[in-house]
Amino acid sequence: MLIYADSEEVSNFINIFVEEHGEAPSFNIFESCEKVEKKGVENSNSEEQMKTENNSGRSTASQLQELTQFCQSQTITQINKRWGPKPLDGPISIDFINQMLEARKVKSYPYSHDLDPSKFMKVFNPHTSNLYKTSTMTDAHERSFIMVKPDGVQRGIVGEIIKRFEQRGFKLVALKMVTPTRVLLEQHYDEHQGKKFFEPLLQYIGSGPVVAMVWEGLNVVSVGRKMLGATDPAKSEPGTIRGDFAIVTGRNIAHGSDSDKSAKREIDLWFRADELAVWTNSAERWIYE
């Protein structure tokens, strides 16, 4: 979310923090995400982009000012802004996650998933020097590309698959129905070029609409793969998506990224940055400790 003085999430965060720690938090906003590049924008430091206003129509400087005023009005003891030698040159996004306020300096909005999570801002209590749940907080931004293949669509299993990911606690950040082009599938399945099943695979996946999705959450790549089951449904455990709904490898219902690197590559292939929703799941504090 972007910073608004009347933001409910910010107020909630502060209230919860005070309840839990008996004092108001301070925020340290660290230099972060230096290398974020907006797709198609070659030089993210260009003057043009530095002047860019976010989609709320307000400049970064005015947002920062608002944050400062808001935090001061909440009697927060101090706000340290450490943006390094360079001036603040992009919007700040703040997420309310795991009862933590997480802020990032971004050079594109909506922000790209390429943001380096290790450089996310940490929120801490300066009185105790405690850093709160930063690892969980940052890992909760892991993303996976999940696709319901044409057989899953035709057999009416889209809702079931979405239900399982939702019920598990993952956050849906993008979804679209699309009939993939051959060019897209050649890129997506590049590692299988030359294999015997490559051509039938492209025919199968390109034969009708698929539902392409991006899901976000802690370990979503590996947990997502477990939820899907083995590539060969005959080897998938009952209870997994393939174990419950498929019989053969060539009609195995759904795809899930097999690594963080693949996920980033696949999300970039299938979605533009502005198709990824930026939103806060208010149930998150009941999903993560």
Ligand SMILES: Nc1ncnc2c1ncn2[C@@H]1O[C@H](COP(=O)(O)OP(=O)(O)OP(=O)(O)O)[C@@H](O)[C@H]1O
């Ligand atoms: N021997 C095969 N015969 C037919 N289709 C196959 C075969 N091996 C793989 N495939 C198809 O190619 C897809 C990609 O294979 P891969 O080995 O990458 O498995 P996967 O990562 O589990 O699957 P996916 O990428 O769909 O999640 C499989 O899901 C399946 O649809």
